[in-house]
Amino acid sequence: MIATQTITPRLERSYARLGVLLIAPTILVFSLVIVYPLLAAIYLSVFSIYTPTLEGNFVGAANYVKLLTGKAFWNSLGVTLIWTVGTLTLQIVFGVGMALLLHQNIWFRSLARSLVLFPYFLSTVVAVLVWRWLFNDLYGAMNHGLMQLGILDLPLDWLGSMPNAMIGVILVGAWKYFPFVVIAVLARLQTIPEHLYEAAKIDGAGPIARFWDVTLPQLRNVLVVIVLLRAIWDFKEFDLIYLLTGGGPVTSTQTLSLLVYQEAFGLNQMGQAAAYSVGMMLVMLVFMVVYIRKTGKEG
Amino acid sequence: MQRSMLQGVIVNLVTWTLVLLIAFPLLWMIITSVKPQTELFRIPPTWFPETITFEHYWRLLTETPFLTYFRNSVVLATTTTIFVVALGTLGAYSLVRFKYRGRETLAMLVLFTYLLPSVVLIIPLYLMMVAIGLSNTLVSLILAHTTFALPYALWLLRSFMEGVPEDLESAALVDGASRMGAFRDIILPQLLPGIISTALFTFILSWNEYLYALVLVNSDSVAPLTTGVMSMLISAFNIEWSLLMAASVMMSLPLIVVFAFLQSYLTSGFGAGGVKG
Incomplete structure (x- = not known):
């Protein structure tokens, strides 16, 4: 070297x-x-x-026979996929949208950016406490806010029943992790050469056409990496879901991470839990290999 | 001209509405923490506190083990950070600037472990800590935090190290410096912003970690803030939300300090950490 x-x-x-x-x-x-x-x-x-x-x-x-023939693993895999796809979609849509807005010349831009980034660095415990208080069915700000705005007629039970619990978890996940997308996309936006936009303007492209023809193709590579990385991290998320719902009601928000924990320290079956965790890792391996090959090539 | 001014105002209003919506949970946390107990259970809630009180903060510091948790978290996150950044800096230097067999494989292994789910490692780690008599100690948590902090730090530092120009080091070597001498005098000063950035990320990761603390530690005297504050929620007969919100604000203090003074280090870490498509 x-x-x-x-x-x-x-x-x-x-x-x-x-x-x-x-x-x-x-x-x-x-x-x-x-x-x-x-x-x-x-x-x-x-x-x-x-x-x-x-x-x-x-x-x-x-243990593996039970994994393949029993319901628990497949049920949790389904829950994990719903959670991952749901929260990831929101993260990407809000993240890209917010990055485009924050890229504009707005008032107090750095303050706005700080406020948007903050949830990402916040402890999950703090995020969960705040949201559980917001979701509180009697005194929660969420229900009363939505009722005062006329969106809700009656208070909702946010975390104790389905499908609200899944929606709640997905929403909090999106709120907590979308800043990651904002930071990564903002950094990339700043490197798009200005002359591409000027050329598009001369060709008569409006703001929406400029987004589809200039911005999005330029963002494509960074978005692929973000989606892979976030998919892996959301797939294995434990703290946020465990602390918000504990996997409930019953097992409707029990993702694979929670299943492993519950089997090992709730049902005291460590061997079975280890088998579940190996199964979970095998599912993740697909994404990991794609990500590693993608990053490895550039690095 | 008129039209683009109007457009600017609309973009501003839309953006700031969204920003305030995103920040609302945090504002609500602060507002709740200074409301007196009587005002808290008003229906509908008061959006601005009518009276401001700091009694919850006072109770938190004097009547709960909060300060013990806080001290544990400071010790845990600081030790993890120093340990991981020291190992990671040497490791990254080796991975980027030396040639030996297995170097590429090693780098791939680091990336792989960086993506590994904690629940896979938690069962064997729990058994290991019980076997060597370390369960329920801060040392066990420091070792456990290494599992996610070291790959992370190593990966981040590797990217920062790649940004340090090679010819400076070569010049020093030609002038007769040893490799470690060049490392100390040339590389380290150049790498310092990257080291600070990595240290901040590692500290925050360790400060926020919950699962390992949940499994490995079960007594108040060694519990960090994450499990400690959660146990205040679970053990309370009727949940004292204002006390919990005060705890949440206090728990976020280091983060607020970092955000106020060192935010550029956090955003520069993002460019280096895996998201460079």
Whole structure:
């Protein structure tokens, strides 16, 4: 890398050694806290383990048979897909829209940007507390606000019944994570050359035509990466859903992450939970491989 | 001219309406936290508080374990950040500026772990912490936070390191500096904004983390803010929303400070962190 032509083979070897030495602590920690647990999860998935005593015995593929033939995994997979597609769609639509607005020359632009970005960095615990208070069926601002505006006639039970609970979770997820899209799209918007717009204007393109013909094609690459990354992160989301609904009512908002947690620490079946988590990872692997190949090529 | 002025005003009004709508939950959090208990349960709610009180903040600090949680979170997030950024800076230097076998595979592995769901690791990590006697300690949480913070920091620092021009380092080497000497004198100062950005991101990630704290820690004396404040919600007989909103505001304080003074570091981290299509 560094002036390869001029350095001697001996120096090159000693550089390689130094390089390995520098990465060694990272590799050690990685192996200890990520690689080993990952392999252990796969190993545990062929055992039946009772969480409080941690005693278990080998059951072979039984956990996987239950995963494939039982309802729980497929039900949760369906819930996860509805949540992911719902919240991701809102994030992208609002995110791109908001980025286009914030790209304009508006009053107090940096203050507006800060206010929009804030939810993304906020702790999920804080976000959930605030929204549970907003959604409160008796005193919540959401119900009263919508009633005062004439949109609702009666207060709604936001998190305790379906489909409201799913809508509520998707809405809060969109509110919390759409700023990610805003930041990424804004950064890209600033690099679109002005002359493209001027050329389109000369050709007589209106604002809407300019969006479809200039802005969107320029945003395409960044949008693909955002969609992949957010899809992966939304798919594995735990905190937000667990704290808002706990997976309820019954299991109607129980995503795969919640299923794994519930199986391991609610039903005390650690082996089965490990099998579910391996199944979940296999589903995610598709997206991960696409994302890694996409980023790897550019990096 | 007249028409474009009007257009500008409309864009402004639309944008600011949306911005205020997005910020409303946060404003509502602050408003609720300063309302007296009697005003809180009024139907319909008062949109602006009629009387402002700080009694909830006072009660939070004197009658609840909030300050213990706060201290735990500060220790946890700070230690995680220092540990991860130190390892990550050396690792990123190695990944970007050295040539050895397996380097590319390693970089791909980092990216892979960056996307891994926590629930996969939580079961073996829980067993591991129980086995080595670390369960219910802050150390176990620091180790657990490394699982998401280290790949994240390493990936971010790798992008920042790629932005440091190579010829400066080469020049120093030609002048007789050692690799580590060049690293200290040339690379580190150039990388500093990237390190600050990464440190802020890591701190916020660690400060906000919930799942590991839920599983690995179950006593008030070591609980961080996330699980601590949630336990105040669950254990209360009737939920004291104004107290919880006061806790939420206090819990967001470090974030507000970062936003007020260091926001450019946060947005620059985005350009580096995986979203550069």
